[in-house]
Amino acid sequence: MQWLKSIGSSLKINHLANTVRDSLWQANCPLCKRPADHILCRDCDRQITAYQSPEFLQKDNPIALEIPLYSWGIYDGALKRAIAACKYDNHPEIMEVIGEKIANTWQRSPITRALVQKYKQISVVPIPLHANKLKSRGFNQAEVLAKQFCDLAQIPCKPQILQRIKDTKAQMQTKSVIEREENLSQAFTVPSIKANYRDVILCDDIYTTGATIREAIATLRRRDINVRAVVVMARPQFQR
Template identity: 40%
Template sequence: MGWMQHVQPLARLVIAARCPLCDRPASKILCIDCDRQLQRDRLSNPLHRESVPIVAWGQYGGTLRQAIAAMKYNHQPELARLLGIQLAQTWERSPLARRYPNPVVLPVPMHPQKQAERGFNQAELIAKSFCQYTRLSLQASGVQRTRNTEPLFNLSPTAREAMLDNAFCLGSDFQRRPPKLVLLVDDIYTTGATLRAIHHLLRQHHIALCGLAVSARAIAPSQHHNE
């Protein structure tokens, strides 16, 4: 019976190795089919040079959208590791990584109430995986969210900006030791309102923002100028 006590837990681990998107057996985080479909959402040109450059791994849609939704709403935080590694590889190939080799990585903060409800901040989990791969410094408490805002995508441009007015403050990490250069990390780039709000806060404290790295870009940055 002694050897069975060791075999049974191993058997359970093998059985538990299922794809979080389709529930089929998977030797890695995703099964072969879902991973193949995910790669179709990858952007051929991940860098967009705006006032703050944006590096995005993929276009928000298809399997990438399904993966992000599963991570956030079906409690599949292990997907953040995959998204973080993919984003790190994209970042390291971008010209921004050569121009800015040692930024401090800041995940977009989540309001404490919302984070308690979800159990994690997906941007922070992606950033942790990103930093493990790139060996960049992570400061998850650099900026704090002080207002529990509603989703922005249904709001007008004016309402978005008003919703995020004074929604962030400098956190303990940056108060104690402000970095010279920051790279912001998030799961999705949508309206750009969050990016602008955090960029404004950092500028007030003389902290430079070299870019935003995201797993998915919902719209091309050139489409949001009037948002």
């Protein structure tokens, strides 16, 4: 039965080789574990794209009239599941896929291209995580998203401009508007930076109540840094 043993061991070697090849070159789709095309499989990619928002610019101006909010998608269904898989199942590469999608939409829009032309020194600042959360999650999803977006849209990414100094509760766990505001009060700081940054675009994964974004805008404004736009991956539809 030596021949059977040798087939068995060669099959095992093949299996091992497949695993090594998959992990080195072509990891499976992190959402469905089937063979991937470009990080995700085509099917999951299509499902996510189905949640692309019909309008990139949020016409209700939820932050302020002078600060446009751009949201790539609707926070629901496959897109919501993908964000959860990224954050809680340790798949930062999902944010890279969506960062690419945002960059494509950004570059197709004349309004956003005009914004970058108007403020020549503009850079993108991702909403930071507190050091404790960064340690437990291992990555800041907003920063992964922002870096990929910036690489493709050719805008400098400057995560060092804003720092989170308060380990806040998740906004979803707060019960009232007052509690939400207190939770975020003085959550951020602008560490001493040598370069002069005047104009920035804030970037985050999800826009819900806008409390986090507003607190970040206020902190930056105290240091004479103006937020010219906010870009997020998704926003729940019920708020519109």
